[in-house]
Amino acid sequence: xxxxxxxxxxxxxxxxxxxxxxxxxxxxxxxxxxxxxxxxxxxxxxxxxxxxxxxxxxxxxxxxxxxxxxxxxxxxxxxxxxxxxxxxxxxxxxxxxxxxxxxxxxxxxxxxxxxxxxxxxxxxxxxxxxxxxxxxxxxxxxxxxxxxxxxxxxxxxxxxxxxxxxxxxxxxxxxxxxxxxxxxxxxxxxxxxxxxxxxxxxxxxxxxxxxxxxxxxxxxxxxxxxxxxxxxxxxxxxxxxxxxxxxxxxxxxxxxxxxxxxxxxxxx
Amino acid sequence: xxxxxxxxxxxxxxxxxxxxxxxxxxxxxxxxxxxxxxxxxxxxxxxxxxxxxxxxxxxxxxxxxxxxxxxxxxxxxxxxxxxxxxxxxxxxxxxxxxxxxxxxxxxxxxxxxxxxxxxxxxxxxxxxxxxxxxxxxxxxxxxxxxxxxxxxxxxxxxxxxxxxxxxxxxxxxxxxxxxxxxxxxxxxxxxxxxxxxxxxxxxxxxxxxxxxxxxxxxxxxxxxxxxxxxxxxxxxxxxxxxxxxxxxxxxxxxxxxxxxxxxxxxxx
Amino acid sequence: xxxxxxxxxxxxxxxxxxxxxxxxxxxxxxxxxxxxxxxxxxxxxxxxxxxxxxxxxxxxxxxxxxxxxxxxxxxxxxxxxxxxxxxxxxxxxxxxxxxxxxxxxxxxxxxxxxxxxxxxxxxxxxxxxxxxxxxxxxxxxxxxxxxxxxxxxxxxxxxxxxxxxxxxxxxxxxxxxxxxxxxxxxxxxxxxxxxxxxxxxxxxxxxxxxxxxxxxxxxxxxxxxxxxxxxxxxxxxxxxxxxxxxxxxxxxxxxxxxxxxxxxxxxx
Numbered sequence: 001x002x003x004x005x006x007x008x009x010x011x012x013x014x015x016x017x018x019x020x021x022x023x024x025x026x027x028x029x030x031x032x033x034x035x036x037x038x039x040x041x042x043x044x045x046x047x048x049x050x051x052x053x054x055x056x057x058x059x060x061x062x063x064x065x066x067x068x069x070x071x072x073x074x075x076x077x078x079x080x081x082x083x084x085x086x087x088x089x090x091x092x093x094x095x096x097x098x099x100x101x102x103x104x105x106x107x108x109x110x111x112x113x114x115x116x117x118x119x120x121x122x123x124x125x126x127x128x129x130x131x132x133x134x135x136x137x138x139x140x141x142x143x144x145x146x147x148x149x150x151x152x153x154x155x156x157x158x159x160x161x162x163x164x165x166x167x168x169x170x171x172x173x174x175x176x177x178x179x180x181x182x183x184x185x186x187x188x189x190x191x192x193x194x195x196x197x198x199x200x201x202x203x204x205x206x207x208x209x210x211x212x213x214x215x216x217x218x219x220x221x222x223x224x225x226x227x228x229x230x231x232x233x234x235x236x237x238x239x240x241x242x243x244x245x246x247x248x249x250x251x252x253x254x255x256x257x258x259x260x261x262x263x264x265x266x267x268x
Numbered sequence: 269x270x271x272x273x274x275x276x277x278x279x280x281x282x283x284x285x286x287x288x289x290x291x292x293x294x295x296x297x298x299x300x301x302x303x304x305x306x307x308x309x310x311x312x313x314x315x316x317x318x319x320x321x322x323x324x325x326x327x328x329x330x331x332x333x334x335x336x337x338x339x340x341x342x343x344x345x346x347x348x349x350x351x352x353x354x355x356x357x358x359x360x361x362x363x364x365x366x367x368x369x370x371x372x373x374x375x376x377x378x379x380x381x382x383x384x385x386x387x388x389x390x391x392x393x394x395x396x397x398x399x400x401x402x403x404x405x406x407x408x409x410x411x412x413x414x415x416x417x418x419x420x421x422x423x424x425x426x427x428x429x430x431x432x433x434x435x436x437x438x439x440x441x442x443x444x445x446x447x448x449x450x451x452x453x454x455x456x457x458x459x460x461x462x463x464x465x466x467x468x469x470x471x472x473x474x475x476x477x478x479x480x481x482x483x484x485x486x487x488x489x490x491x492x493x494x495x496x497x498x499x500x501x502x503x504x505x506x507x508x509x510x511x512x513x514x515x516x517x518x519x520x521x522x523x524x525x526x527x528x529x530x531x532x533x534x535x536x
Numbered sequence: 537x538x539x540x541x542x543x544x545x546x547x548x549x550x551x552x553x554x555x556x557x558x559x560x561x562x563x564x565x566x567x568x569x570x571x572x573x574x575x576x577x578x579x580x581x582x583x584x585x586x587x588x589x590x591x592x593x594x595x596x597x598x599x600x601x602x603x604x605x606x607x608x609x610x611x612x613x614x615x616x617x618x619x620x621x622x623x624x625x626x627x628x629x630x631x632x633x634x635x636x637x638x639x640x641x642x643x644x645x646x647x648x649x650x651x652x653x654x655x656x657x658x659x660x661x662x663x664x665x666x667x668x669x670x671x672x673x674x675x676x677x678x679x680x681x682x683x684x685x686x687x688x689x690x691x692x693x694x695x696x697x698x699x700x701x702x703x704x705x706x707x708x709x710x711x712x713x714x715x716x717x718x719x720x721x722x723x724x725x726x727x728x729x730x731x732x733x734x735x736x737x738x739x740x741x742x743x744x745x746x747x748x749x750x751x752x753x754x755x756x757x758x759x760x761x762x763x764x765x766x767x768x769x770x771x772x773x774x775x776x777x778x779x780x781x782x783x784x785x786x787x788x789x790x791x792x793x794x795x796x797x798x799x800x801x802x803x804x
Contacts, residue, residue, distance in 0.1 A: 020408040028566045028582050030296045030337075034462035039507050044462065045366065045408035046296050049339045052370035059369065059408065069566075071585045071609075073339075098581065101595065102588035140556040140581035140595070192787060194570035194580065238784025239575050248506025251460060288676040298564045298605075302730035307775050312730065313634065313676035314564050317607045320638035327637065327676070341607075516774025519728060 003181065003264035007220040008255050010211050015041035019061035019209035021202060024048045024078055026068025026097060029198030036199035039250035042206035053077045057084040061209035064201050067108055068097035068141065075108055082115040091118040091208035095201040100129035100138035118208060119218045120157065121166040121201050124150035131157040147171045164214040168197060172222045176215045183264045185226030187233035193243045200225045223262045228253065271449065271532035275488045276523055278479050283309035287329035287477035289470060292316045292346055294336025294365060297466030304467035307518035310474035321345045325352040329477035332469050335376055336365035343376055350383040359386040359476035363469040368397035368406035386476060387486045388425065389434040389469050392418035399425040415439045432482040436465055440490045444483045452531045453494030455501035461511045468493045491530045496521065539717065539800035543756040544791050546747050551577035555597035555745035557738060560584045560614055562604025562633060565734030572735035575786035578742035589613045593620040597745035600737050603644055604633035611644055618651040627654040627744035631737040636665035636674035654744060655754045656693065657702040657737050660686035667693040683707045700750040704733055708758045712751040720799045721762030723769035729779045736761045759798045764789065
C-alpha cells in the first residue's frame, strides 16, 4: 500500500466530488467538524432531528456519529441514521467519545457497535473500553493509555466488526483486524485543541464517501489530518493559532506536500 | 440609493446604539453569529427556551430565526418568538438553512414564512425552494443554483411577504419584490468557512434594529459583511485565517473603506 | 496575599495535575471553554445528560454550571450535578449568564444559589440581580453596570453563601464577604469576543480543582485570564485575532510574565 499516493488520489476525489457528509456530532465539535469538512473540499451538514435524520441519510454520501455530548433525545436519531445508512449501503463512522467514562455511554456505544459501523475512530482508552479486551482507564474524554496498549483491542474489535478501527495518539494505528498501518504524522500541540479528534472523524466520513475500501479510507483521512496538523504546528505560537493554521493547511494541501510528508508504515 | 453612504450611516448607528439581537440559531453558528454581532458593535443573545423566549423578545431590538440544526423542541420557541416580534412591531429575520433538503424543514419553514418575516436571507436553492416557483436543487445545506436562477423566486417571495428577500452567492441579490439591488462584494473562500451565511443573518438583525426600511437594512448588512470578507481574504492563507480576519475586519471597518469598497448596483 | 506568586504556583499545579473539569455550559461557550481549559493544561469534559451527569461528577475534579442558553431539560442535570458535587466535597462554580433578563433565569439561578456554589462569577448586572441588593439593569447578557456599583451586592452575596463571588468588568473584584481583591488585568477588546466570561468560569473550575481556598482560586483564575487577554491584545488586530492569541497566551504563560504582569490589589 502506497499511502502517500493513495492519499493524494483520494484528496483530489473529495475536492472534485464534494461529498455530502451528514454528522450527528457533539456540541463542542460542531464548528471544527464543519470547518474541517469545508477545508478539505466536502459539504457538511449537521442534521440530527429524528423527524428528518433518515430522509437526510438518503441524500448524504456518508454519515458520522459522535457521542461526545450524548443526550437521550439524540440516541434514537443515531440508531435510525445508522440503520438507514446500513440499509442503503452508505459508509458510517462511529466516534465513541469518552465511552469509558459512564455506563450511559457504554450502553449507547455497545448498541451502535452492534450496528457495525464501517469505521470506528477513537483514542486508546476508548478503543480498549469498546473492545472490552483489557482494562480501560480513561480520564474524562482524554486517553491515559498508549496506541501500543490498544493494538490488541483494536484488532479484536476490527475482526468482530469485519470493518476498520482507528486508534489515534502519538502514533496512530489503523487496522482491519489483519493488516495494521502505523502513522506518525501529527504534533503534540494538537492535544491542546478541543474536538480535533472529532474533526478527524468527520474528515474520515468525507474520504469514506469516495473510497469504499475502509482500511484505505481510514488510513488516508488519518494521515492527511495529521500532516495538516504538523504543517500548522510549524508556524503556530500555541493552540489558538494551531487550530487556525490547521484549517488553512487542510485547504492548501498540494501534491508535493502530500507525497513527501506522509509517514505511514504498513505492517502485518 | 447610495448604498455605500447609507451603509456607513447605519454601521455608525449600530456602534452607537449597540442593539440587542436575540438569535434562535443553529448549533454550528452560535459562535460565529455571536462573534459577528459583537464585532460589528451589537449585543448578541442566544435565547431559545420556550419558558423565556417571548419575555426576551420584549427587551430585544431584533430577532433572528435560523433552522440550520432544527429539532422539534425548538419549533414552538420559533413560533412564539416570531409572533411576539410581530405583535411588538420588532423586525425579525428568517434564515431557512437547507429548507430544500427534507420535508420536516419545508413544513417548519412554510409555517414561519406564513408569519411574514421582515427579511428572509438564504442561498439560491433555499429561496427557490421557499418560493416554490421553480425546481429547487439542494446539496445538503449548500446551494447548487446561482443567484440569477433564483431572481424570479426571490421577487415572487418578496411580493408575497410584502417584505425583503436576500439571495447570497457569488453575486448577492436583495429585493422587495419591485426594486432589486445586486452586490458583488465578498470572496469565494468565504464558502469554505461554515456558518458565515448564518453570521450574516445575525448581522442583518443588527442593522434591521436601527433601520426600519427592510430593503435598506438588508442591502447594508449584505454589503458590509461581503466587504469584510473581501478585506479578510487579502491577508488570509486559507479558511482558518479568513474566518479570524473577517471578525477583525468587521470590527475595524472605517468610513473611507466603506465608502470606497462597497459595490452595489440598484436596478429595476 | 502575593497574588502573582500564588498564581504561578497554581498554574504550575494545573499543568502538572491536569484536573478534569466537567462543564454544563451554554451552546455558545462550549468551544471557547473547552479550548481555554486545554490551553491552561486542564482536561475538559462537557457532560450534561441527566443519565450520566452524577456519575461523571464522581470522576471530575471540579464542576462548572453556566445558564447562558438555558433550557428546561438541562435544569434537572444542573441540580443533580451541583448536589453531587456538594455531597462529594468537590468545588463547583456558577456562572449566572443574563440572570437579570428573564424570570425563568431568575428562578433557576435562585435555586442553584441555594445549593451554595463554591464560587459565583458574573458581570456587575448579574451579581446585582443575584444579590437582589440593588436594582439590576441588564442588556441581554451584557452588563450595563460597573464593578464598583456591584461591590456591595457581591459582598452581601458572598456572606450569604459563605463562599467567593467574582465580578468581572473593566476592573475585576473578588470577595469572600470580608476580604476584597481588585484586579486590573484585561483589555477592553475582550468584550468584543463572545463567551470569554464563560471561558474564565471554566478556567476558574480548573484552579479551584487544585486549590481549596476559594478566594485564592478565584483571584488566580481571574488574574491569569486577564493577563492572557492583555498579552493577546498587544498583537491582535481585532476580536478575531484577539481570541486566537488569547488561547496561545494562556498556553504560553511563563514565570517571568506571571510574576511581573499580574496587577492585583488586596484591600479590606
